[in-house]
Amino acid sequence: MHPAFSVLTFTVMSGAGYGLAALLILGHLSGINGLQDTNVLLTSGILALALITLGLLCSMGHLANPKNAWRAFNRFKTSWLSREGVFAVLFYPFFLIYLLGVWTQGAEINGFISIIGLLAALIAVVTLFCTSMIYASLKTIRQWNSSLTPLNYIVLGLMSGSIVLAAIQSSLTGSASSILYQLATALLILGAIAKVIYLFWIGKPAGSTINTATGFTQASVRLLDQGHTSNGFLNNEFGYTVEANKIICLRVLMLVLAFLIPFFLILSGSSTLTIIAALLTVSGLLVERWLFFAEARHVVRLFHGDQRT
Secondary structure, three states, X not given: OOOOHHHHHHHHHHHHHHHHHHHHHHHHHOOOHHHOOHHHHHHHHHHHXXXXXXXXXXXXXXXXXXXXXXXXXXXXXXXXXXXXXXXXXXXHHHHHHHHHHXXXXXXXXXXXXXXXXXXXXXXXXXXXXXXXXXXXXXOOEOOOOOOHHHHHHHHHHHHHHHHHHHXXXXXXXXXXXXXXHHHHHHHHHHHHHHHHHHHHHHXXXXXXXXXXXXXXXXXXXXXXXXXXXXXXXXXHXXXXXXXXXXXXHHHHHHHHHHHHHHHHHHHHOOHHHHHHHXXXXXXXXXXXXXXXXXXXXXXXXXXXXXXXX
């Protein structure tokens, strides 16, 4: 699949924003020492809103007719894209009320604001899940049609959010809470494990082949004529091909930037290094999301010369 930059930035930025918002609220309400500071809560909340909004605006760039984006909201019962849009919009009032409560009441918010905050955290995770299911529900793309897709989207969103949260707290207070460092470290390990499992899974020789697509399973099948003289939408969007050596190099780069280096930087406990870890993680996740699209192979490729998906 052709990796559109607008979709890459949308999924990475909004994922980090929703992960940051969810962990911010849960950490605040659970009484974590480092998250009982009003400045930390408001700064983290504003940054979460900025990341989410930036991501949603980037997603508009992938639409052929952005003015028709509102049509995505009227298929809630059948479309994961519609569900994502509804929950993304629903998140704003709940999270804004929570932030307003923190601004007016400080860290000691009342029960009503606490419930609103919990609902905002829940909606944030549900929105992440809906985004992942847009891809996981596509049976025509084997690399996406797996429970590993929503697992990776949710874990990586929370992982990036936790590192950003630790970076914000350390920059404002001089050092992040040990619990935040431990949470970020644990999510980094979990995210790396989930991603490596996904990479091994998509590398298995499974899925449709040109034989199963045509029904001729007892003989070798090959394409003699593509039936067109120039590339069209199907070739450009679904026929994106990357050299194997480039894929391997980018996988290594992704694992190093998104997981390995941030892991050691966070272990250092330094505020400056934690901020660098957050920036590297986001950069690495952009590479991860590029690979997520570039390595996906639609079954329509079988009718344009590919032997298997």
